[in-house]
Amino acid sequence: MTGNLDHLLARFVPDADHRILFWQVARFGIAGVGLTALVAVLYTAQVYLLRVQPNLATTIAIIIATFPGYFLHSHFSFAGHGARDAHTAHIRTLRFAVTSLVGFASNNLGTWTLVSLLHEPKWTPNLFFLFVTPVVTFALNRKWVFA
Numbered sequence: 001m002t003g004n005l006d007h008l009l010a011r012f013v014p015d016a017d018h019r020i021l022f023w024q025v026a027r028f029g030i031a032g033v034g035l036t037a038l039v040a041v042l043y044t045a046q047v048y049l050l051r052v053q054p055n056l057a058t059t060i061a062i063i064i065a066t067f068p069g070y071f072l073h074s075h076f077s078f079a080g081h082g083a084r085d086a087h088t089a090h091i092r093t094l095r096f097a098v099t100s101l102v103g104f105a106s107n108n109l110g111t112w113t114l115v116s117l118l119h120e121p122k123w124t125p126n127l128f129f130l131f132v133t134p135v136v137t138f139a140l141n142r143k144w145v146f147a
Helices: 002-012 016-049 054-077 086-117 125-131 133-145
Strands: none
Touching (some): 016 133, 054 133, 086 125
16 A cells, blocks of 8 residues: 555655655654554543642653653654664664653643643643654654654
């Protein structure tokens, strides 16, 4: 299926490297939608049902989503991209942890800015989770973690 789609995409994007990037973005988006939905559901349930403070809820949600995130991004989003030998697995895992911390900091900064500083509704950090953090983490994962 992807072969047929890649052939069709080649009509519009003749450069093979750009097509590879396109498919990575597409796979990252698919995985990211699921992971972001998981974070959003966990955050929202904690804040509204359990009355957890918003930044703590963000922390818990991201910790939980980090584990499936590593699996999805290493085996799906960036499959076939970069080195995958056993000698670099610990470096890749450490870099993923750092990237996850950057995403965590980004989400918490967004949560604090929107809810605590600007007094926006408690649901608004979901917008940050959807539109800001994924761009940052895609760039880090592609260029540093799975390079």
